[in-house]
Amino acid sequence: MILPFTIQARSGPARLGRIATPHGAVETPAFMPCGTAGSVKAVPQDILEELGAQIVLANTYHLYLRPGHELIRGLGGLHKFMSWERALLTDSGGFQVFSLSELRKITEDGVSFRSHLDGTSHLFTPERSMEIQIALGADIIMAFDECTEHPAERSRARESMEITLRWAQRSKDYFESHKHEVPWAGEAKFAGRAQELFGIVQGGMHAELRRESAERSVAMDFAGYAIGGLSVGEPREETQEMIARTLEGLPQDKPRYVMGVGYPDEIARYAAMGVDMMDCVLPTRAARHGLLFTSEGRLNIKNLRFAQDQSPPDPKCGCKVCARYSRAYLRHLFVSGEPLAAALNTMHNLWFYLDTMRSVRHAIKLGDRSGTLSDTVSLA
Amino acid sequence: MILPFTIQARSGPARLGRIATPHGAVETPAFMPCGTAGSVKAVPQDILEELGAQIVLANTYHLYLRPGHELIRGLGGLHKFMSWERALLTDSGGFQVFSLSELRKITEDGVSFRSHLDGTSHLFTPERSMEIQIALGADIIMAFDECTEHPAERSRARESMEITLRWAQRSKDYFESHKHEVPWAGEAKFAGRAQELFGIVQGGMHAELRRESAERSVAMDFAGYAIGGLSVGEPREETQEMIARTLEGLPQDKPRYVMGVGYPDEIARYAAMGVDMMDCVLPTRAARHGLLFTSEGRLNIKNLRFAQDQSPPDPKCGCKVCARYSRAYLRHLFVSGEPLAAALNTMHNLWFYLDTMRSVRHAIKLGDRSGTLSDTVSLA
Numbered sequence: 131m132i133l134p135f136t137i138q139a140r141s142g143p144a145r146l147g148r149i150a151t152p153h154g155a156v157e158t159p160a161f162m163p164c165g166t167a168g169s170v171k172a173v174p175q176d177i178l179e180e181l182g183a184q185i186v187l188a189n190t191y192h193l194y195l196r197p198g199h200e201l202i203r204g205l206g207g208l209h210k211f212m213s214w215e216r217a218l219l220t221d222s223g224g225f226q227v228f229s230l231s232e233l234r235k236i237t238e239d240g241v242s243f244r245s246h247l248d249g250t251s252h253l254f255t256p257e258r259s260m261e262i263q264i265a266l267g268a269d270i271i272m273a274f275d276e277c278t279e280h281p282a283e284r285s286r287a288r289e290s291m292e293i294t295l296r297w298a299q300r301s302k303d304y305f306e307s308h309k310h311e312v313p314w315a316g317e318a319k320f321a322g323r324a325q326e327l328f329g330i331v332q333g334g335m336h337a338e339l340r341r342e343s344a345e346r347s348v349a350m351d352f353a354g355y356a357i358g359g360l361s362v363g364e365p366r367e368e369t370q371e372m373i374a375r376t377l378e379g380l381p382q383d384k385p386r387y388v389m390g391v392g393y394p395d396e397i398a399r400y401a402a403m404g405v406d407m408m409d410c411v412l413p414t415r416a417a418r419h420g421l422l423f424t425s426e427g428r429l430n431i432k433n434l435r436f437a438q439d440q441s442p443p444d445p446k447c448g449c450k451v452c453a454r455y456s457r458a459y460l461r462h463l464f465v466s467g468e469p470l471a472a473a474l475n476t477m478h479n480l481w482f483y484l485d486t487m488r489s490v491r492h493a494i495k496l497g498d499r500s501g502t503l504s505d506t507v508s509l510a
Numbered sequence: 511m512i513l514p515f516t517i518q519a520r521s522g523p524a525r526l527g528r529i530a531t532p533h534g535a536v537e538t539p540a541f542m543p544c545g546t547a548g549s550v551k552a553v554p555q556d557i558l559e560e561l562g563a564q565i566v567l568a569n570t571y572h573l574y575l576r577p578g579h580e581l582i583r584g585l586g587g588l589h590k591f592m593s594w595e596r597a598l599l600t601d602s603g604g605f606q607v608f609s610l611s612e613l614r615k616i617t618e619d620g621v622s623f624r625s626h627l628d629g630t631s632h633l634f635t636p637e638r639s640m641e642i643q644i645a646l647g648a649d650i651i652m653a654f655d656e657c658t659e660h661p662a663e664r665s666r667a668r669e670s671m672e673i674t675l676r677w678a679q680r681s682k683d684y685f686e687s688h689k690h691e692v693p694w695a696g697e698a699k700f701a702g703r704a705q706e707l708f709g710i711v712q713g714g715m716h717a718e719l720r721r722e723s724a725e726r727s728v729a730m731d732f733a734g735y736a737i738g739g740l741s742v743g744e745p746r747e748e749t750q751e752m753i754a755r756t757l758e759g760l761p762q763d764k765p766r767y768v769m770g771v772g773y774p775d776e777i778a779r780y781a782a783m784g785v786d787m788m789d790c791v792l793p794t795r796a797a798r799h800g801l802l803f804t805s806e807g808r809l810n811i812k813n814l815r816f817a818q819d820q821s822p823p824d825p826k827c828g829c830k831v832c833a834r835y836s837r838a839y840l841r842h843l844f845v846s847g848e849p850l851a852a853a854l855n856t857m858h859n860l861w862f863y864l865d866t867m868r869s870v871r872h873a874i875k876l877g878d879r880s881g882t883l884s885d886t887v888s889l890a
Contacts, residue, residue, distance in 0.1 A: 168842065172849040175834065197817065197842045205820060205838055213834045418849075437577065440585060454555065454593045458585055462548065462577045469552040469798075472849050 133270070133326040133353040135385050139495050143377070143404035144503055146494040149385055151217040151269035152314070152323035153209060156184045158385065159401035159494075161487045162219060162409040163480055167192045168202075168212045171414050172472040173480065175214050180450075181477065182484045185217035185269075187409045190262055191226030195245050195252075199265040207267030207313035218268035219409075221389070222259045222301075222330070225277045225358070236276065238293070256300035260308065264325065267313045272356060273301035275330040280362040287334030291343045294332045302327060302350055326353035328387060334359065335368055337375040344379030354385035354407075361391045361410075370399070377404050394423050394486050395506070401490045402503040413483045417475035420464045423482045429457075431475065436461040449481035513650070513706040513733040515765050519875050523757070523784035524883055526874040529765055531597040531649035532694070532703035533589060534564065538765065539781035539874075541867045542567045542599060542789040543860055547576065548592045551794055552852040553860065555594050560830070561857065562864045565597035565649075567789045570642055571606030574632075575625050579645040587647030587693035598648035599789075601769070602639045602681075602710070605657045605738070616656065618673070636680035640688065644705065647693045652736060653681035655710040660742040667714030671723045674712045682707060682730055706733035708767060714739065715748055717755040724759030734765035734787075741771045741790075750779070757784050774803050774866050775886070781870045782883040793863045797855035800844045803862045809837075811855065816841040829861035 134150040147158040163170045165186040170178055202211045208218055231243035240255030259274035274297050278290040305327045312325050329352035333339030357376045360369050373388055380386050387407035388400055397408050422429045424444035439457035451474045463471035493502035514530040527538040543550045545566040550558055582591050588598055611623035620635030639654035654677050658670040685707045692705050709732035713719030737756050740749050760766050767787035768780055777788050802809040804824035822832040831854045843851035873882035
C-alpha cells in the first residue's frame with residue numbers, strides 16, 4: 131500500500147493536502163517540530179497535541195547513539211517509547227553525521243564517524259540507516275544521503291549527487307526487503323499499513339543538477355521526495371530558486387518536503403510555492419535563546435525594554451502562553467535562568483509556526499481570496 | 511479582618527481546616543510547592559492548578575534581588591506578575607540570607623549581606639523585609655527572623671530566640687502601619703481583605719526555649735505561627751520532638767506552619783501531629799536530580815535498571831506523567847539532558863506530595879478509620 135496523499139484544494143502552485151500515515155493524518159502544508167532525541171525540547175507530548183502538531187521529526191543519529199535503536203525496537207518502537215500516537219518522521223542520520231560527529235570518513239560504502247558523546251567509532255551505510263530507521267518505526271523515513279557542503283563547485287556537487295543517488299537505490303533495496311520488520315507491523319490496527327521511504331534531492335546550488343537529481347530520484351519511485359542540502363549558508367534567493375527548480379522535476383501526486391527550513395515568512399513562502407512539508411529547529415532552538423517569533427516580528431525577550439512590559443509576547447497570538455503571561459514575566463524567567471522560560475518560549479514559538487501553516491492551509495482552501503499566498507511569494 | 515481559619519474535622523491532634531485567603535481557599539493540612547523566583551521550577555502555572563496546588567511559596571530574598579520588589583509592585587504585585595490567582599506566601603528573606611548570601615553581618619538592626627548574584631551590598635531589617643513583602647503582596651507573609659544555626663548551645667539559642675522575638679515585634683509594628691500599601695488593596699474584589707503576618711518560633715533544639723518562643727510569639731498575636739529552624743541537620747526524632755513541644759504552646763484556632771520540611775512520610779506525620787502547613791524544596795529539587803517519590807519508595811530514575819522498564823514511574827499514581835510515560839522514557843530524558851526531564855519529574859513529585867496531603871485530609875475527615883494517621887505517627 132502506498133502512502134495515501136490526497137490533494138483537496140489548490141491555489142496556484144500551492145496545495146492543500148492530507149497524508150494519511152499509519153499513525154494519523156497530517157494536513158499539508160505541514161510544519162514538523164523537531165524532537166531530536168525523542169522529545170521536542172521542553173514540551174510535554176500533551177501540549178504538542180494541544181498546539182496541533184500532527185507530525186514530529188526525530189533524529190536517527192541521536193537516537194541510534196542514545197538510547198540505541200535496538201532498545202527502542204525492544205520497547206515497541208519510537209511512538210510507544212515517547213508516548214506519541216501521532217505521526218513521526220525520522221531523518222537518515224546523514225546530516226547529523228556531517229554536522230555533529232568527529233573524524234568523518236566517506237567511502238562508497240558509507241560514512242564512518244566518531245560519536246560526539248563518547249568518541250566511539252560507528253559506520254552508517256544506506257543499509258544501516260534503513261535498519262535503524264525501521265527499528266525506530268517512524269511512519270516516514272528518509273533515504274541515506276550525503277548533504278553537499280556549501281559552497282560546492284559543479285564537479286563536486288555532481289559527485290555528491292551521484293553518491294546520494296547510488297545510496298538512494300541501496301536504501302530503497304534494503305527498505306523494500308525489510309520494511310515488514312517495523313515494530314508495529316503485527317498490530318491489528320496497522321494491518322495493511324507500512325513505513326514509507328522518501329528520497330532526497332541534492333545537487334548543491336546548481337539548478338541543472340537539482341533537476342537531474344529530482345528526475346533520477348523520481349525514476350526510483352519513492353513515496354515522497356525531500357529537497358536536502360538547502361539553508362546551508364546560501365542567500366535566501368538562492369534557496370528559493372533551488373526549491374522552485376527542483377519542484378519542477380517532482381511529481382504532483384507525491385508529498386514534497388524541504389528539509390531544515392526556515393523562518394516563518396520562509397515556510398509560508400515555500401508552502402505557497404507548492405512545498406508540502408518542512409521542519410526546522412529554529413522555533414525550538416531560538417526559544418531556548420529567548421528569541422520569540424510574533425506577528426510584530428522577532429522579539430528578544432531578554433531585552434531590558436521588556437522588564438516592565440505587561441503586554442503578552444504577541445498581542446495577536448491565540449496561544450496559552452500569550453493568554454496568560456506577560457513579556458515582563460517571560461523576561462524575568464529568562465534572565466533568572468528559570469527552566470520554565472524554555473518551556474513557555476518554545477510553546478509560543480511552536481504555536482506561531484503551526485499557526486502560520488494553519489493560515490496558509492486556510493488561504494489555499496479559500497483560493498487565496500485574501501492574497502495571503504501571493505503576497506508571501508511576491509515578498510521574496 | 512483576621513485571616514479566616516476554620517477547622518472542619520479533627521482526628522486526634524490532626525485538624526482538617528480551611529484558610530480563606532484573599533486569593534482563594536487553602537485546604538489544610540497543606541503542602542506548599544516552592545516557587546522561589548516566582549516560578550515553581552519547570553512547571554507552568556496551569557499545570558500547578560491541575561496538580562491541585564492551592565498555595566505557592568515564593569522567596570523574598572530572590573525576588574528582591576531579581577527582578578526587584580519595586581518592579582513587581584509596579585506591575586500589580588506577585589500574583590499578577592506570575593499570573594497566579596491562587597494564594598501565595600512569601601518567606602521573610604532571613605533564611606536565604608543565611609544560606610545563600612556572602613559576608614553576612616548581624617546587628618540588632620538587621621542583617622547586612624552581599625548578593626550571591628553580583629556581590630552588591632544590601633541590608634535586611636524587619637522593617638525592610640515587611641516593606642518588600644508588602645510590595646510583593648503575598649496573602650501570607652512572614653516576620654523577619656534569625657534562623658538559629660545547628661548545633662547551638664542553649665545560651666546561643668536563647669540569644670538567637672531573643673533577637674527573633676524583638677524582630678518579630680518590629681515586623682508586626684511596621685506591618686500593621688503599612689499593610690494597606692499592598693498592591694491589590696484598591697481592588698473591589700479584595701475589599702475588606704488584607705495581607706496577614708505570621709510569627710516564627712525559634713529556639714534551636716531546646717524544648718523549653720521552643721515553648722517560651724511560642725508563648726511569647728503568641729502574646730504578640732499573629733495571624734498564624736510558623737516553626738522555623740528545623741530540618742537543619744538534626745536527627746528526625748529531634749525534629750519531631752521540637753514540633754511536638756512547640757505545638758503545645760500554640761493556639762488551636764490559628765494555622766501552624768512547619769517551615770522547610772520534609773520527606774513524604776514526614777509531612778504526613780507532622781500533619782497527623784496537628785501541623786497545618788508545610789513547604790519544602792525537596793519534591794522539586796530532587797526531581798531535577800532524577801529522584802522520584804513513589805508509593806514504592808524513592809526511585810533514582812537514572813539507574814540503568816530502568817533503561818527498558820515500561821512501567822510508569824509509580825504504578826499506583828494518578829498523575830498525568832504516570833498515565834502517559836514509562837520509566838524507560840524518563841530515564842532516557844534524564845540521561846540525555848533533555849529539559850523535559852525536569853518538567854515531568856517535577857510534575858510527578860508535586861502530585862505525589864499534594865496527593866499525600868489529600869490522603870491525610872481524607873483520613874482526618876473520616877476520623878482516621880483507616881488508621882492512616884495513627885500508623886504515620888507510630889512509625890516515627
